[in-house]
Amino acid sequence: MKIRRDDTVIVISGKDRGKTGKVTRVDPEKQRVYVEGLNMIKRHERPRQVPGAQRAQSVGGVIERPGPIHVSNVALIDPKDKRPTRVGIERVDGKAFRVARRSKARID
Numbered sequence: 046m047k048i049r050r051d052d053t054v055i056v057i058s059g060k061d062r063g064k065t066g067k068v069t070r071v072d073p074e075k076q077r078v079y080v081e082g083l084n085m086i087k088r089h090e091r092p093r094q095v096p097g098a099q100r101a102q103s104v105g106g107v108i109e110r111p112g113p114i115h116v117s118n119v120a121l122i123d124p125k126d127k128r129p130t131r132v133g134i135e136r137v138d139g140k141a142f143r144v145a146r147r148s149k150a151r152i153d
Contacts, residue, residue, distance in 0.1 A: 046073045046116055047132040047143060052152075054119040055129050056083060061114075065122060069111065077113035086112040123147045 048054060048068060055065045061083045070079035092105035120129035123145045130147035143152040 046071060046076065047134075048078055048116055048119065048121060053122045054078070054080060055122055056080070056114065056118060057120050057129065058118045059084070059114065072113065075113070076116045078116055078119060079111050079113055080119065081111060084112040084114050085109050121145070121152070123150065124152060125150045 048071065050068050050071055052068045053065060054068055056062050064083055066080040066083045068078050069081050072078070086109070088108050088110065090103070090105050090108050093103045095102045121132055122128070123130040125145070125148040128147065130145045132152065133144045133146050135142050135144045135151070144150070145152055
């Protein structure tokens with residue numbers, strides 16, 4: 046996958062189309078990315094009791110967290126002009142670097 050953790054991406058389709066965020070987690074096996082603050086899902090959790098503790102260690106209730114987005118539904122933001130771009134691979138002296146197709150800028 047050409048999108049990695051800490052990349053800034055824009056969602057190009059789905060309910061959060063047009064929103065940008067930072068990639069917090071990547072699941073290459075399922076081709077999914079988790080973007081900070083986007084595709085929020087709600088999970089109902091009960092408080093967990095640790096043996097020997099007086100009170101529950103984790104708080105229960107409705108917890109919101111980002112859900113997965115398929116990698117084809119996000120595009121990397123070009124570091125130069127802040128617009129969506131595709132990602133290419135450039136090889137220099139046997140090392141591979143990611144390059145923005147729009148501006149040919151190298152992506153860190």
